[in-house]
Amino acid sequence: KNEVEQSPQNLTAQEGEFITINCSYSVGISALHWLQQHPGGGIVSLFMLSSGKKKHGRLIATINIQEKHSSLHITASHPRDSAVYICAVQQGQTGNQFYFGTGTSLTVIP
């Protein structure tokens, strides 16, 4: 069962390009999370959102609850953005149902 699907699985971009990573989910959620996992393995939380849009620096996350879809955009991509980006959905406020996508591996070439 795949409650969360991400696309694409792998993405290579030239420095400066605008990047979009998509996440579709099949369950009702209380929140959606975007995470970044660096090549060294560490995981950083980028966004937690339940509606609309959030922006942090060059990163923008949007969610459409009706369509059960979220996108993560990176503007003016840079090689340091190279990482695996993971979408995760949370059911309920306590988070006992928490499903992760398998990630999108992004490589930004100088």
Add this chain to the structure above:
Amino acid sequence: NAGVTQTPKFQVLKTGQSMTLQCAQDMNHEYMSWYRQDPGMGLRLIHYSVGAGITDQGEVPNGYNVSRSTTEDFPLRLLSAAPSQTSVYFCASRRGSYGYTFGSGTRLTVV
């Protein structure tokens, strides 16, 4: 603040051995959780806690025990290690509607 501290970073166990993965946070977060990450499968929730004295099972709890005697600490115990438990383990915490803070991970190999 140190954030979420996980120890050890690496561990090799023999089948049948037991061990405890430590997780501590100094941010007064009420919610803590353990995940395992396996190639091609993404992260999966093992156990979680919504506060001291309260724990519950996630998606893959078998073979693992947890306890939450204090707000700060949330150890994960492997009772009798099996090769299927070879994985990378992450502890995470959060407070309210804020995002998660993850530990740096523990790479466990069971031989």
